[in-house]
Amino acid sequence: MNFRQLALKNIRGNWHQYGAFFWSSVFSVMIFYMYSSFIFHPDVINGKMPGASQIREIMIVCDYVIMIFSFFFILYSMSAFFKSRKKEFGLLTLFGMTKGQIRWMVLYENVIISILAISAGIGIGALFSKLFFMGLTQLLKVDSPIAFVIPLPALLFTAAGFFLLFLSITLLTLVKVGRSQIIDLLKASKQPKKPPVYSIWLALLAFCCLGAAYYMAYHVTIRSFIVYFLPVVFLTVxxxxxxxxxxxxxxxxxxxKNKSFYYKQTNLLTVAQLVFKLKDNARLLFMVSILSAVVLSASGTVYVFLKDTRNQILENYPQSITFTEVGLNSHRVIDPEILKRTLKEENQEIEYEIQLAGIPVTADVLRFGKVTEVTLFLVSEEDYNVQAKRMNKQELSVDPGNAAYVYPYKEINDKIFKDDEQIQARLNGKIESIVVRQQLNGSPYPTQYEIxxxxxxxxxxxxxxxxxxxxEEKSVIYGYELVNWESSLEAVKKLKALVPESKEFNFTARVEQYxxxxxxxxxxxxxxxxxxFLFFIASGSMIYFKLFTxxxxxxxxxxxxxxxxxxDEEMKRTISKQVGIIFFLPMLVGILHTVFAMKALGNILVSNIWSYAAVVLLIFVVMQTVYYLAARRSYIKRILQGAAQ
Known part of the structure; x- marks a missing residue:
C-alpha cells in the first residue's frame, strides 16, 4: 500500500470528521467563485453594466473577508483533526513509520481533500452562478440579463488562492507532527484532567461587563453612538x-450544590461532564458566540434597513415632490401649473399640495462651546399646524412675541436652544429679538434643505x-404628495428635465431616494x-469538530x-442535553448580544424594528436547530457504537 492509497483509506475512515470540514470548505469556495465571476465578468470590467462598479467593490471586500475567515477556519479545523488523530499517529510511529512519512501521509490527505473541495466548490459555483447573475440582474434593474460566463481569471484566482491557503495551513500543521513524541501521541487521550477552577471575582467581572455593555446599548442614541460603540464592543467581548x-x-x-436538581435522574452525569466540557471548550464557545452575534447583528441591521427604508424615507421626505424657491411667485425652478400638468399627463394623481411661505433669517447659536451661525425659516403657526395635523405631528400653540423651534430630524434629541432663550435674528437689515419657548424634533416638512x-x-x-x-427676500417650500408615489419615477424624470441645472435650485423626489x-x-x-450562511455553517462545523475530537x-x-x-435511552437523553447545551448556549448568548444591538439600532432610527429583527433571529434559530439535530444523530450513533463494543 502506497501513501496515496493510505491517504485515501484514511479519508474514508475518518469521513465523519472530514465531512463537515469538506462541505464547509466547498461552500466557501463556491461563494468566493461566484463573487469572483462577477468581479471578473467582461461586461463589468468593460463598464457595460450600469451601477455594477459599486457592487464590484463590495464583492472584492467580501472576497477578502471570505479568504481571511477561511484561513482561520481551516487552521482551526486542521488543528482539531490533528488532535483527534494523535493516538493514530503514535501507533503508526510505533509500527515503524518515520515522522517524515507521517508528514507525507498527512500532506497527501490534505492535498486530496483540498483538490476535491476546490473542484466541487468551483463546479457548484459555476452551476449556481447563472441564478446568481439572474438575481443581480433583477436588483440592478439592467435592461438585458447578465450574460452567463465562466471567466478564466475568476477560475484561476479561486483555484490558486484556495490551494495555496490549504497548502500553507497544512505545512503549519505538519510542524506539530514533527515536534510530538511517541509517548505523548499514544497517551494524548489518557491525560488526566484537572478539576476546573474559577475566580469568583472574574465571574462577577463577566456579569458586570455584560451588564454595563447592555445598559449602554439600551440607552444609546444617534449622538452617543460614536462614544459608546467601542466601550460596548470591548465590554461585550x-x-x-x-x-x-x-x-x-x-x-x-x-x-x-443544589442537591434536589443535581441528583435528579441523569443530571449528575450531565452537569459533571459539562463542567469539563464547557471549561475545555470555553475559547471555542466564546468565538462562536461572538461570531454569531456579529453575523446576526450585521444581517439584522441590513434587513432592518431594507424593510424600514420606506418608513425612513417617508419621515425625511414628507411629500413626494418638493422644491424651494427664493422670492414669492418667482417660479425660477419650475412653474407649479406646468408641474401639475406634467403629472396629469403621466397619470399621477395629486393627493394634496403645500406652499409654505416664510422668511429666512440667520442667528448665532452656541453649540459645543462654539458660536455658530444657523439659518432659520420663520413660518406661521397657522400654516405649520395645518400640515402637522395632516402628518399626525404635534401641533403648536405659540404665545405672541414668542416662537417654537422645530428641528428637522426626530432621531436627534439635542437641545439647540435653551428654554426661553432669546435669540437675535437678522432680517431686513435689522435685528429682531425672538424668545424660543420650546423645541420639537421631527418636521412635517422636507428635511433636506437649508431652510x-x-x-x-x-x-x-x-x-x-x-x-x-x-x-424677493422671502422663500417658499412647495410640496406635492402623490397617491401612487412609488410608481412616479418616470414622471419625476420628466419633471427634472424641466428644471434648470443650477446648484441653487433644490428639487427632490421621494421615489428617487427610495x-x-x-x-x-x-x-x-x-x-x-x-x-x-458561510459564517453560520463554519461556526456549526467548529462545534461539530470539537465534539468528534x-x-x-x-x-x-x-x-x-x-x-x-x-x-440506551438514558444515554441518548444525556447526550442530547450535553450536545444541545454545546450547540445552543453560544447561540443564546449571540442572540442576547444581538437583541441589545437591535435595541441600539432602534434607538438610533427612532423606530420599532423588533418585527424585522425577529425574522432574522427566527431563521437563525431554525437553522441552528437543524444543524443540532443532524450533529446529535451522528454523535449518538458513534457513541452507542463505541459503548456497545
Whole structure:
C-alpha cells in the first residue's frame, strides 16, 4: 500500500470528521467563485453594466473577508483533526513509520481533500452562478440579463488562492507532527484532567461587563453612538470571554450544590461532564458566540434597513415632490401649473399640495462651546399646524412675541436652544429679538434643505414681518404628495428635465431616494446572505469538530456506564442535553448580544424594528436547530457504537 492509497483509506475512515470540514470548505469556495465571476465578468470590467462598479467593490471586500475567515477556519479545523488523530499517529510511529512519512501521509490527505473541495466548490459555483447573475440582474434593474460566463481569471484566482491557503495551513500543521513524541501521541487521550477552577471575582467581572455593555446599548442614541460603540464592543467581548472561562464553572458549581436538581435522574452525569466540557471548550464557545452575534447583528441591521427604508424615507421626505424657491411667485425652478400638468399627463394623481411661505433669517447659536451661525425659516403657526395635523405631528400653540423651534430630524434629541432663550435674528437689515419657548424634533416638512430649521411664530407676528419684508427676500417650500408615489419615477424624470441645472435650485423626489436606497440595501442583503450562511455553517462545523475530537473519551465513559446498567435511552437523553447545551448556549448568548444591538439600532432610527429583527433571529434559530439535530444523530450513533463494543 502506497501513501496515496493510505491517504485515501484514511479519508474514508475518518469521513465523519472530514465531512463537515469538506462541505464547509466547498461552500466557501463556491461563494468566493461566484463573487469572483462577477468581479471578473467582461461586461463589468468593460463598464457595460450600469451601477455594477459599486457592487464590484463590495464583492472584492467580501472576497477578502471570505479568504481571511477561511484561513482561520481551516487552521482551526486542521488543528482539531490533528488532535483527534494523535493516538493514530503514535501507533503508526510505533509500527515503524518515520515522522517524515507521517508528514507525507498527512500532506497527501490534505492535498486530496483540498483538490476535491476546490473542484466541487468551483463546479457548484459555476452551476449556481447563472441564478446568481439572474438575481443581480433583477436588483440592478439592467435592461438585458447578465450574460452567463465562466471567466478564466475568476477560475484561476479561486483555484490558486484556495490551494495555496490549504497548502500553507497544512505545512503549519505538519510542524506539530514533527515536534510530538511517541509517548505523548499514544497517551494524548489518557491525560488526566484537572478539576476546573474559577475566580469568583472574574465571574462577577463577566456579569458586570455584560451588564454595563447592555445598559449602554439600551440607552444609546444617534449622538452617543460614536462614544459608546467601542466601550460596548470591548465590554461585550471581555464579558463573554470570562462568562465561558469563569462564569460557566461558577454556575455549574452552584447547580452541583443544589442537591434536589443535581441528583435528579441523569443530571449528575450531565452537569459533571459539562463542567469539563464547557471549561475545555470555553475559547471555542466564546468565538462562536461572538461570531454569531456579529453575523446576526450585521444581517439584522441590513434587513432592518431594507424593510424600514420606506418608513425612513417617508419621515425625511414628507411629500413626494418638493422644491424651494427664493422670492414669492418667482417660479425660477419650475412653474407649479406646468408641474401639475406634467403629472396629469403621466397619470399621477395629486393627493394634496403645500406652499409654505416664510422668511429666512440667520442667528448665532452656541453649540459645543462654539458660536455658530444657523439659518432659520420663520413660518406661521397657522400654516405649520395645518400640515402637522395632516402628518399626525404635534401641533403648536405659540404665545405672541414668542416662537417654537422645530428641528428637522426626530432621531436627534439635542437641545439647540435653551428654554426661553432669546435669540437675535437678522432680517431686513435689522435685528429682531425672538424668545424660543420650546423645541420639537421631527418636521412635517422636507428635511433636506437649508431652510428646514423652522421657527414657528404666532399668526399676527408672522403676518407683520411678512408685510415688512420684500417679496424677493422671502422663500417658499412647495410640496406635492402623490397617491401612487412609488410608481412616479418616470414622471419625476420628466419633471427634472424641466428644471434648470443650477446648484441653487433644490428639487427632490421621494421615489428617487427610495429606489436608490432600496436597491442598495437589497443588493447588500443579497450579497451578505451568502457570507452569513458561510459564517453560520463554519461556526456549526467548529462545534461539530470539537465534539468528534473528544469522542473516544466519551465512548469510554459511556461504555463504562453501559456496563453498570445505564440504558440506551438514558444515554441518548444525556447526550442530547450535553450536545444541545454545546450547540445552543453560544447561540443564546449571540442572540442576547444581538437583541441589545437591535435595541441600539432602534434607538438610533427612532423606530420599532423588533418585527424585522425577529425574522432574522427566527431563521437563525431554525437553522441552528437543524444543524443540532443532524450533529446529535451522528454523535449518538458513534457513541452507542463505541459503548456497545
Amino acid at each position: 471581555l464579558g463573554t470571554y470570562f462568562l465561558y472561562t469563569q462564569g460557566s464553572v461558577f454556575i455549574l458549581g452552584r447547580l452541583q 428646514s430649521n423652522l421657527l414657528v411664530m404666532d399668526k399676527d407676528a408672522h403676518k407683520k414681518l411678512m408685510s415688512e419684508t420684500p417679496d 429606489q436608490e436606497t432600496k436597491q442598495l440595501m437589497s443588493l447588500t442583503l443579497f450579497i451578505g446572505i451568502f457570507i452569513s 473528544e469522542i473516544e473519551e466519551d465512548q469510554e465513559q459511556f461504555r463504562a456506564l453501559n456496563r453498570i446498567g445505564m440504558s
